[in-house]
Amino acid sequence: MSRTSPMLEKGEQFFEGDMSLYVNRVSERFDLPVHEHDFIEICYVWAGTGFHYIEDQVMRVRQGDLFFLPIGVSHIFRPASARPKEPLMIGNCVLGEQLFRFLTSMLPAQHGLYRFRKLLAGTDGWFRMREKAGEFGALFDDLLREFESKRTGYETMMCGLLLQLLIGMERTLEGEPEPPSPSARLDAVRQYVRDRLHGALSLSEAAERAGIGARQLQRLLRSRTGQTFTDFVQKERIDRSCRLLTDPSLSSLTVADIASRVGLSDPKRFHLLFKRATGTTPARYRLEKSR
Structure with a gap:
């Protein structure tokens, strides 16, 4: 796999109007190119197994894994098998940096989300975690449902769900050591x-x-x-x-x-x-x- 000159995906390809938030669920393929983006992405392994190529690292993934990818990090998912009956299903929550900064600065640092601020300030702030009891999957289900239905107030509802997701990720990080600056x-x-x-x-x-x-x-x-x-x-x-x-x-x-x-x-x-x-x-x- 070539890791040179990854394709750049831009938020304008996904965002509609003033809403810099987009959610989808896709079945990964072998022909998709390595890419990086000018937005923040949270990826959730909804089903199946495979591999995640991030920069120059490769890791095996399975249902329940979640990744936080800041701007400029090149990556791609690959399924473990080419058989249609064994797909690697990935949920992607794409959000603009301005929205992320707003959500992570709503509360004083002592009330949470301080790790995200540090990660955003770093140059290598991507990280991986696993859900404990389907909590990330449930939030991705709700995010996708709101995004696809677009019922009255769905934008506000999605921001609330995204904030819940970020807090859940923050709680998962509590037991882990602070990443080196x-x-x-x-x-x-x-x-x-x-x-x-x-x-x-x-x-x-x-x-x-x-x-x-x-x-x-x-x-x-x-x-x-x-x-x-x-x-x-x-x-x-x-x-x-x-x-x-x-x-x-x-x-x-x-x-x-x-x-x-x-x-x-x-x-x-x-x-x-x-x-x-x-x-x-x-x-x-x-x-x-x-x-």
């Missing part, structure tokens, strides 16, 4: 890089250390530092080489020795990267700093 994840990646700066570094290993997928890590780095993982590593290597070059206790080390200590065994490449970052050569930098 984006800053904590970035600190974990930085420590991983610094601990292994002298050797080979892996994007997948760094992402695992942060507890997220590789694509999510790239997005986190871009949002927090404006860098790719490669840029991030190179900056750490140049920063450490600057410290090593100006350490009086290491004056006996050659520039090539220092390049090797920061994981750049090719002196020419080290020279190029160092000059590009500092505007001068390693030897001249050492000389100027020693004066």
Whole structure:
């Protein structure tokens, strides 16, 4: 399965008028493309079994699983079987970010929904949970019924049901530890890089250390530092080489020795990267700093 350039779904494809809320129930197929969206989506596994591909992770799903997917997360469901008698039925509750912010800010933080605010502020806020006794399924039944019947006041009724769903999800999260903040994840990646700066570094290993997928890590780095993982590593290597070059206790080390200590065994490449970052050569930098 290709995970490059996912198709973008827009809320305008689903929303009618001023109502940025849409609910459906679909049977997943193998020919549907990986996609991301400019809206928030809550997905419920209504029936069957299959797999959910989220970013660069794959997980088995079954009836009762529920997913919260923020804006920009690429994903797709796939059934476990191509047999029509074994469908994977998914309920999708699609809502605009403005409506979500309104519903999660109606009450002060001490009255609930504070976890959703933190998740919305993060770059990797998708999560998965399971219902305990059909509570999510019952709410999705009611949401779909109201959406399809469009009886008087259905918009208000749907907002009330959606708020119940969010509170139910909040209660399920109560027994789980707080997810690491984006800053904590970035600190974990930085420590991983610094601990292994002298050797080979892996994007997948760094992402695992942060507890997220590789694509999510790239997005986190871009949002927090404006860098790719490669840029991030190179900056750490140049920063450490600057410290090593100006350490009086290491004056006996050659520039090539220092390049090797920061994981750049090719002196020419080290020279190029160092000059590009500092505007001068390693030897001249050492000389100027020693004066």
